[in-house]
Amino acid sequence: MDSKAFFKLSYGLYIVTSKNDNQESGCVINTMTQVTAEPSQVCITLNKENYTTQIIEKSGVFNVSVLLEKVPMETIRTFGFQCGKDVNKFENIAYETDVNDVKYLTENTAAMFACRVKKTVDVGTHLMFISEVEDAQTLSDETVLTYAAYHDKKNGTTPKSAPSYVEETTKQGWRCDVCGFIYEGETLPEDYICPICKVDASHFHKI
Structure with a gap:
């Protein structure tokens, strides 16, 4: 089976955020789908x-920020390749809070959706949250970032925790263990820094 056929499906790129008491974090996903109009429901899947x-499992609420094509890779790196247990992902991010007191991005964002989980489905490595939209706002009419544009225009990579991750087996060189970026070359410089997730050369292995 050609796993890359799934790349032909139309995806967006989103940042999902949530809060529970003193815990809050966010991550990048490419799986958000509207499932009904009345009531307004969407589903997302997360590792x-x-x-x-x-x-989200604890709080039952989350917010989705729909990213614009012009979003800087630094924002994607912050939310996509770091853990909220280790860093404050909102430290240098412009944000507001929704009806559930969950932060959402206000810059480089086309729209936001405040959601409450109605049903959780175990789909193996991931959980699917089927949720009702409690509030939605349009923040910009500029071009949204598609998953294809993230790869083609921004040279973005997909972390192993993503449902759309497919291991690259044709390229030769060194692969980043954190984000999957491949450095094509026989020798990796000792001072090399990953251009996507900013880790050092110790996080690369030969492929």
């Missing part, structure tokens, strides 16, 4: 090991 997933 079970993700810190944001654990917070």
Whole structure:
């Protein structure tokens, strides 16, 4: 089976955030779908090991920020390749809070959706949260970032925890263990820093 055929499906790129008491975090996903119009419901899927997933399970609420194509890679790195247990992901981010007191991004964002979980479905490595939209706002009419544009225009990579992750087996070089970026070359410089997730050369292995 050609796993890359799934890349032909139309995806967006989103940042999901949640809060439970003194815990809050966010992560990047590419799986958000509207499932009904009346009532307004969407579903998202997140890896079970993700810190944001654990917070959503406890709080039952989350927010989705729809990213614009112009979003800087630094924002994606912050939310996509770091753990909220280790860093404050909102430290240098412009945000407001929704009706559930969950933070959402106000810059480089096309829209936001405040959601409450109605049903959780175990789909193996991930949990699917089927949720009712309690509030939605349009923040910009500029071009939204698609998953294809993230790869083609921003040279973005997919972490192993993502449902759309497919291991690259044709390229030769060194692969980042954190984000999957491949450095094509026989020798990796000792002072090399990953251009996507900013880890050092010790996090690369030969492929």
